Amino acid sequence: MSLLQTQNLSLKQGERILIAGLNLTIGTGEAWIVLGENGCGKSTLLSALAGWFKPYGGAVMLGGQAITQVVPAQRALAMAWQTQQDECPFPLTTLEKTLTGRHPHLSRWEWESDADLVLAQQQLARLDLADFGARDLASLSGGERRRVSLATVLTQQAPLLLLDEPLSQLDLRHQQQALGVLREEVQEGRSIVMVSHDPNHAAQFATHALLLFGNGEWQAGVLADVLNAEMLSKLYHHPVFEMQQDGKSWFVPIA
């Protein structure tokens, strides 16, 4: 089933066309990795998919309805969006921040339930943050705060996750742990669109890839059809070498 679709979507920042005529269908249980150079339009695309950034042309469809017609409260039940910004202007504990993921599920004056509390604590524990609940968010390291932001998105329990570099600032072990969590989410039937700067995250979690070339051009499809050394070398303007291990492709930049 298609959760989210783009129809002939074009995105422009200033005078620059970033993405032209993008046709994408994100189905249930699909994991998309979005790759491309700095400034090619990855975050702009996620913002458009979330219904915030106004397209230059075309449309984003959520469950068959133009996203502009879907009220924000309904959007928040359908998708969770992790941006690159982890700063919080208010003093909050880690648990309070994580519980904000439940807001779309609560009515105006309703407090979070015990079940919400347990759910938030479970998501923190999945990302090695079980003992961080009472900590002031501002006292956390960059990587810890990034994991709290991912735990918050998971607490929202939306069928579609839009993740903007969720693994940036994470060390090797915590990257692997987070990738394992994302695989579990996909196995449970969620769909993910994840921006990354590491094409090797693809082999570890993705079913599909979207490559953005920053000049309007794009390539999208099943991982094996899109991701190869030639395409990545073109994408990054740098030669990339492909290695096969256990039936998976791994990519190494040539120094």
Ligand SMILES: Nc1ncnc2c1ncn2[C@@H]1O[C@H](COP(=O)(O)OP(=O)(O)OP(=O)(O)O)[C@@H](O)[C@H]1O
């Ligand atoms: N208001 C604006 N006016 C003009 N250009 C803008 C504006 N906002 C963003 N841009 C430019 O749009 C381009 C796309 O930005 P975006 O944040 O989508 O890139 P990105 O692919 O996510 O980059 P990164 O990998 O660095 O996170 C960038 O070159 C950025 O400088």
